[in-house]
Amino acid sequence: MAEKKGASSPIDRKEALERIGGDEAFLQELLIIYDEEFHEKYDELEKAVQEKDFQAIREAGHYLKGASANLSLPALREAAWKMEQAGQNQNLEAAREALSSLEKEYQRLKEFLRSGS
């Protein structure tokens, strides 16, 4: 039952719940959708980075940023924001970095949720 606190928590559950009116089951549903979306966008991003398609990088980054913000996933949002910026500034190196932090933060979220928060 204890909420893990602190900046390092991959999800600010309290904030997310407050936003959706305290509906736990609904939050679970949204996280499942997020999961599907994340995979889809991550694949797109990998491809876009390979092809140096900065427009696609910016758009997918923007998309993930919004979705992450909605569910109060601050670290993922930060990584997605960096991705969007990388697309905008046409910075391939930054895009690669952002991609790996997206991957890392995603894993961290998965573990956090699995460990029964």
Place this chain on the structure above:
Amino acid sequence: MNKKRRPVASKPSGTTSKQSLGPILVAEDDRVTMNLLERKLSGWGYQVHRAEDGQQAWHFLKRPEIRIALLDWMMPGMEGPELCHKLRQSKKSHYTYLILLTSRDTSFDIIQGLEAGADDYMTKPINLLELRARLQTAHRIINLEDNLIKAKRRLSRLASTDSLTHAWNRRAIFGFLAEELSRFGREGRPFGLLMIDIDHFKEINDRYGHPAGDSVLKQLVTLVRSNLRNYDRVARYGGDELILLLPGSDKKATETIASRLLERVRQHRFKISRRISIQITISVGSTTVTSSHDMADNLVKAADRALYQAKKLGRDRMVMLDAAEKNKK
């Protein structure tokens, strides 16, 4: 953050019959946001239409029943501000309240969005309590707008109808006449014009009083209307004179309508009081458009002259004249 907030519509998908707040459009390509919004909005009583790109959104926005829309700033196909701009340029009759959704740290220009025609904007992640409050504002604005339009319609109706009979007034019929004339010029569609006058109306007034005369006139308008097609126009020209505009009716059709009206009036019993009802007759002057040079004034004059002749020939009849015959005194 310690404030305990009451959960907003935390009911699951069970669709209890809540008050209906009408349709709402959510245009958003992010599925998490979309699902979140859809769930909550339908819980509050909205009927949610989903659009995942700009084209779909535009398709819904055009529909008159969509009065509130949440538009994502960035969308494939067409972006939010572009949609706002496009909608404001269009001639949609009902006002649509537009709320743009933006990301917290997207460098965007609020002014640009509002100038494009948005009414409001919200930053994502969207706080649902705030959304609900903003939607209330939306409803308030829409109501104000609707009332204004209603008042405008009422005023323009008052300005173009006759207060006694609720038929069109003289000003209005000249407007319709001008429209029909230009249509005749464009498409050659004919129309007929009838001028109707109650025979011996003065005697009715003298004998039964003016309220009785008014009542006969009102009943005549009702009777005439019930024998016309719904696109024919009935106007009170003045006193006990009515003028009828019959779009699409050529000479023959106009004549047929005139004789039918004469017959119906003859057969009708006009109630004057609870016990008394009387029979009356009318005289009808008619004319039809024959040339694109015909003018509204000339047509009305022709019908008037025809009416005068009908009276002279003994009333309870129809006389037809062409506008062109006006010179053959």
